[in-house]
Amino acid sequence: EVSLVLGPILLSAARSQTLRRLVSASPLTRPVVDRFVAGETLPDALGAVREGAADGIDATLDFLGEDITSEAEALANRDAYLRLLEALGTEGLAARADVSVKLSAFGQSLREDLALEGARRVAEAARAVGSTLTLDMEDHTTVDSTLGILGELRKDHPETGAVLQSYLFRTEDDAKALAHEGSRVRLVKGAYKEPAEVAFQHKSEVDRNYVRLLKILMAGGGYPMIGSHDPRMIEIAKTLATRNGRTIDSYEFQMLYGIRTEAQHKLVNEGHRVRAYVPYGGDWYGYFMRRLAERPANLVFFLRSFTTR
């Protein structure tokens, strides 16, 4: 499979500063980026929430900014979320929108307490307007820290959501620990380049583990959020929901903005709760490269945009 060769190369490219500058500066990149990113500004993000809501699709918003290197950038990212939440409140959109935060964007690698305090402010602001916060999960070196911060936040804000990745060996234990009442958990396959010491390397193993984790979460008392475009995982999730006697509002499906939109509509029509992950902002490079790595067809689409002008 092409993605097995290209995926790791693209994931390395996602961390290259030189490529970041080259790709970001090219005007030809824009149309392709627009497929995956709602826009650069706050009004763009609000527009995407409104559009989704009109089709019965909720949102979780991600202000793009990761791997920052200074405290000032961490605070600027936090403030972007505070402005976003205020606007969601003012515009009457907060009930339809969760916010997703990458703790790396809040300074996790500089000072853990900085990231915790930033996330706490966002959790408070979210509650004040009737929205919620979900902590994205990044590469495996950050999982302990992120789950630690989650635990701290949940003391005052138990509605704070977590993300678990089925490619990691450790996740079965994490899923058991988080499958309790009131616990919101988004289950994904995982989007980073991880070593064989900590993660399954073959798609079939990652998929099998996804099902195993789904069983744990669906049988538990929490609120599973099925973060996948994979039709097989979606069907299995529906079956497990029925088998566990779950009501249709006790779990939800989540997909990325711009990906398999028709499948999102189909789920809505079937009566399921669906949420799109909506990224916006100027720092889209890392996010964009991970999406290319997941699917070579997207890369072909991207490269073609350079040759057809």
Ligand code: FDA
């Ligand atoms: P898989 O990659 O097996 O794809 C199944 C099918 O879905 C493909 O055959 C194709 O049809 C379609 N598809 C998948 N990716 C596509 C793409 N890029 N373009 C077009 N079609 C595509 N990861 C992480 O590590 N931490 C996180 O916090 C999150 N958060 C998150 C939130 C939400 C809402 C989603 C949906 C995903 C994430 N992810 C994530 C990303 C996740 O880990 C994973 O990389 C992608 O979702 C792709 O895996 P799938 O489960 O979709 O299946």
